[in-house]
Amino acid sequence: MEPPAAKVALAKAGGGFQFMPILADDAVHDAAFAGEVDKAFAPRAIELIDWRNGAETLTATGGPLFSTRMRASAVRGDWHLWADTYAIVNKPGGFLAGGRGDELAVAASLPREAWGFWADRGATIIQTDEPKAAIEWLAANGFRVPYTTDIKSAEPAHTASIN
Template identity: 75%
Template sequence: MRTTWLNLLLSAVLALFTGSASADETRARQILDRFEHANQWRDHVMVAAHRAGSMQARKTLYAENSIAAVEGSIALGAEIVEVDVRRSKDGQFVVMHDSWLDRTTNCKGEVVKRTLAELKTCRLVIEGTGAVTDEPVSTLREMLMATKDRILINIDNKLDVDSLAGMIAVARDLGMAEQVIVKENLWNPARITTVKAAMGAIGSGFQFMPIIADDAVRDAGFAEKVSGIFSPRAVEMINWRAGSETLTDTGGPLFSPRMRAAAIRGDWHIWANTYAIVNKPGGFLAGGRGDELAVLASLPRETYGFWAERGATIIQTDEPKAAIDWLAANGYRVPYPDEARPAAEPANTASIN
């Protein structure tokens, strides 16, 4: 009897200690736990905000790739922000999608022809409205400092694959390499060899995510090979769509039952993209089932629900609020310790089936 009571007391103390440790975890650590253990969190769909998350209900609220947009995505509860990285004339990593400054800043010309000091005189512009903000072009270091311990950051490398080493070095210097996801396209054995060599030169302690597109890869076998070589925690799947093609009703070859089985065996997330591409049909990366269908046509179930049911446990979107709200209200998100569970499904969830 005494042994039993001692065991119970020990268990209670251990539970108290564990609870305290959990409460002290940073938000990024809680997110990272779900990112690194896909099989334990198949009932939760993570949301990645494209270009830091500048849009709500088709209205651009923040400049893309801005720290203001990051703050907005964190407030919404997104788990990942995706940003684009280029290099200045003097070799500094800066956050910018286009190779030219004209669209997203009040400056003109090529990014690579401006020094960092010159780029710092440029102010980000809110696309669509043309409003000039007070925020200058950010360095990668500044962007990482804004996200540290708060959210994961996905770097879209606009340079060569060897440049990733320098980007990870910046993250390591800030003590946050594990919170950084870098990614590269893989399409054949030669490309795998090139990227594997680059990743090996960088070492460990960060997240590498392969990107696979269905214009080059038609089945899960390639993903299984990639999984065996890189042991990723997520694989980004691109579902291309020609302009005249109808909505996919299957998810395409990369969202097949075999791919879902491969993801489970490899313990990695399937990452889907619903964001728009300029001058392309809606849902160009999502078989027509993109953010436009969810928001403009008021059919979120046919977008976010469709991809979740086909195995996606991370969705990258231009509409993080719409995605989070619908996924949470329909049982596709498990609340974090400091979040409340939503009460009901939002309106406008009609089906096209």
């Protein structure tokens, strides 16, 4: 059996970066798939996309990617659940976050329904266009956990996004 094409490409690329896979709820319907991703890549974080299904709806649960099973998989694999709340031009608010994005937090003044919602569902990384407001709200409401001095060291990495 041949290794996955992504694993081959990563091996050819060499070191100096961290690969963090993206799983979206239109393709991944079972949290068990994250266990397979963990076995294949041992990521430090997995970016989870909860597509907004309509202009009037907000996700009530976060779906299978933000389930108890997914949180258990993240704990077993020692990786972060990564939620995206930033806006995308010409798309409905919270397009990547089941409607629960930065617009809801800042423009509608409902940060609990955006950042708090994802933190409640296990997100340990929130990618936002509103970092100052998010950090202040998360810290003030007991969601922000400062890093400790016993952090596992990682290779120096530069960040890049392909989406």
